[in-house]
Amino acid sequence: MPIRPATDPQSAPAPHLSDMDLVSDAVSTRKRLKRDESLYRTGQAFNALYGVFSGFFKSCVVLEDGRDQITGFHMAGEVIGLDGISTARHAANIVALEDSEVCVIPYDHLKDPALQRQLHKVMSRALVRDQGVMLLLGSMRAEQRLAVFLLNLSQRLAARGYSANEFHLRMSRIDIGSYLGLALETVSRLFSRFDAERLIEVDQRHVRILDAAALRAVVFPPHES
Amino acid sequence: MPIRPATDPQSAPAPHLSDMDLVSDAVSTRKRLKRDESLYRTGQAFNALYGVFSGFFKSCVVLEDGRDQITGFHMAGEVIGLDGISTARHAANIVALEDSEVCVIPYDHLKDPALQRQLHKVMSRALVRDQGVMLLLGSMRAEQRLAVFLLNLSQRLAARGYSANEFHLRMSRIDIGSYLGLALETVSRLFSRFDAERLIEVDQRHVRILDAAALRAVVFPPHES
DNA sequence: CGTCACTTTGAGCAGCTTCAAACCGGGTGG
DNA sequence: CCACCCGGTTTGAAGCTGCTCAAAGTGACG
Numbered sequence: 490m491p492i493r494p495a496t497d498p499q500s501a502p503a504p505h506l507s508d509m510d511l512v513s514d515a516v517s518t519r520k521r522l523k524r525d526e527s528l529y530r531t532g533q534a535f536n537a538l539y540g541v542f543s544g545f546f547k548s549c550v551v552l553e554d555g556r557d558q559i560t561g562f563h564m565a566g567e568v569i570g571l572d573g574i575s576t577a578r579h580a581a582n583i584v585a586l587e588d589s590e591v592c593v594i595p596y597d598h599l600k601d602p603a604l605q606r607q608l609h610k611v612m613s614r615a616l617v618r619d620q621g622v623m624l625l626l627g628s629m630r631a632e633q634r635l636a637v638f639l640l641n642l643s644q645r646l647a648a649r650g651y652s653a654n655e656f657h658l659r660m661s662r663i664d665i666g667s668y669l670g671l672a673l674e675t676v677s678r679l680f681s682r683f684d685a686e687r688l689i690e691v692d693q694r695h696v697r698i699l700d701a702a703a704l705r706a707v708v709f710p711p712h713e714s
Numbered sequence: 715m716p717i718r719p720a721t722d723p724q725s726a727p728a729p730h731l732s733d734m735d736l737v738s739d740a741v742s743t744r745k746r747l748k749r750d751e752s753l754y755r756t757g758q759a760f761n762a763l764y765g766v767f768s769g770f771f772k773s774c775v776v777l778e779d780g781r782d783q784i785t786g787f788h789m790a791g792e793v794i795g796l797d798g799i800s801t802a803r804h805a806a807n808i809v810a811l812e813d814s815e816v817c818v819i820p821y822d823h824l825k826d827p828a829l830q831r832q833l834h835k836v837m838s839r840a841l842v843r844d845q846g847v848m849l850l851l852g853s854m855r856a857e858q859r860l861a862v863f864l865l866n867l868s869q870r871l872a873a874r875g876y877s878a879n880e881f882h883l884r885m886s887r888i889d890i891g892s893y894l895g896l897a898l899e900t901v902s903r904l905f906s907r908f909d910a911e912r913l914i915e916v917d918q919r920h921v922r923i924l925d926a927a928a929l930r931a932v933v934f935p936p937h938e939s
Numbered sequence: 940c941g942t943c944a945c946t947t948t949g950a951g952c953a954g955c956t957t958c959a960a961a962c963c964g965g966g967t968g969g
Numbered sequence: 970c971c972a973c974c975c976g977g978t979t980t981g982a983a984g985c986t987g988c989t990c991a992a993a994g995t996g997a998c999g
Contacts, residue, residue: 550845554934558849572845574838581845605830612837613799619844620775620797620806624783626851627895631987662946670852672988677947693946693995709779856955887978897956902979918963918978 508568508611511594511604512540518593528569528583528591535573537595538608541565544589545659548572548581549667559668560622562586562642562660565649568594568611586659626670629708634669635679636707639689643698654701658694733793733836736819736829737765743818753794753808753816760798762820763833766790769814770884773797773806774892784893786847787811787867787885790874793819793836811884851895854933859894860904861932864914868923879926883919 519542522528528539531551546563560581563569573579574596599605625634647653658665666673680691688704690697698704744767747753753764756776771788785806788794798804799821824830850859872878883890891898908914913929915922923929 550849556853558852560845560848571838572842575835575842580842600827602825602827608834610800613796615841617797617800617805620785622848623785623851624775624777626848627783628781675987900955
């Protein structure tokens with residue numbers, strides 16, 4: 490994982506800088522996690538960021554009274570731990586959804602200005618992503634939320650060289666429901682309905698996308714006029 | 715607005731670093747905006763961050779089909795524009811809700827490593843705040859959302875020296891509804907109900923908090939057992 | 940073979956949205 | 970100065986979406 494040169498934010502679109510550019514060869518400590526193991530918990534002292542090397546994670550925030558909310562899923566090539574920088578304590582729980590491997594990036598080692606700029610980009614991208622989730626949670630119907638979720642997952646997998654149309658869900662219906670602000674039963678019913686309508690094929694956690702265009706049409710209902 | 719020295723993230727909680735520490739005397743260009751004027755729009759080229767000096771802003775994201783979502787409100791002392799760093803184009807619209815003044819912080823001028831660290835903190839705090847909003851949108855009932863909104867507003871105003879218990883809402887019911895993922899009528903009804911229950915007093919956009927503890931109890935329903 | 944966690948499916952209900960109408964306050968122009 | 974208008978707000982009534990509760994189905998694992 491070489492360190493790429495920093496690019497000026499004004500310049501033409503950078504040729505696909507990966508989040509993982511933050512990972513320098515020099516300081517690459519790895520850490521393995523088993524399924525259901527947690528990388529860090531709320532309140533834990535912050536001292537490093539983590540680049541996901543392999544595997545799959547969920548992050549969630551928990552309220553005093555037990556209510557919780559899954560705020561994101563993270564796959565290979567993404568950086569997690571950003572929530573800890575502001576207070577030097579982590580503000581979320583990160584749990585591995587399958588056996589995974591992360592690369593530890595001690596925050597102190599990020600002195601290089603170019604790398605810091607790269608970190609800005611990574612954080613900014615996370616902010617923009619969060620805005621998208623807010624839009625989803627704040628103004629979409631259940632079917633649209635699930636469609637967005639599937640399309641987004643498909644696109645991210647494709648970007649990593651996996652099949653865009655057929656994949657295995659690492660997370661439970663409860664997790665999906667929590668992420669999308671829906672009851673698990675609603676998620677299950679929607680999977681069944683999308684299957685019945687031949688938008689997708691579902692068998693438990695195995696999903697095949699049959700009609701991506703139709704899924705997009707669920708999200709952006711065509712004007713009737 | 716002096717530049718405060720960077721603090722090590724490991725060290726004891728920093729003595730209230732303000733977001734505005736990013737604003738250096740040397741490069742303080744100001745910009746005035748009238749009510750309803752927009753600071754920037756989606757797609758516009760990014761080249762600076764903005765520190766809010768006075769006034770009040772809303773930020774919102776818009777979908778192709780017109781659906782939109784207000785993703786935050788911003789008051790004096792907060793930094794906006796962070797969404798533009800990742801792609802060098804802004805990903806949201808920022809609109810002034812009253813005559814306002816911002817301080818322009820050209821991104822290029824943020825070379826000092828200490829300042830960059832400070833920027834990391836600001837962004838990280840924004841990420842944590844967003845997680846809170848997701849929790850709100852994903853797992854709270856309407857009354858809880860409004861209570862959180864009011865308590866949060868109260869707390870932020872207090873932190874800036876304004877009254878915590880009495881204030882003027884700068885945004886419309888529609889804006890509040892959009893932010894909280896509710897219809898404007900629901901927001902209005904809840905205001906009326908909170909008023910009837912003597913949690914608050916409302917007259918149009920003027921709000922007085924009568925019983926903050928009870929508002930908190932709305933958010934965290936006391937265990938019945 | 941039984942258990943256990945997860946998923947599917949059904950039925951009824953509640954909370955919130957939608958539609959509709961009235962109200963309120965401020966600004967404008969006759 | 971008043972009438973009117975207009976955006977924003979309040980309130981009511983009806984309907985639908987998604988939740989809750991409940992029960993049965995599925996697959997993995999000991």
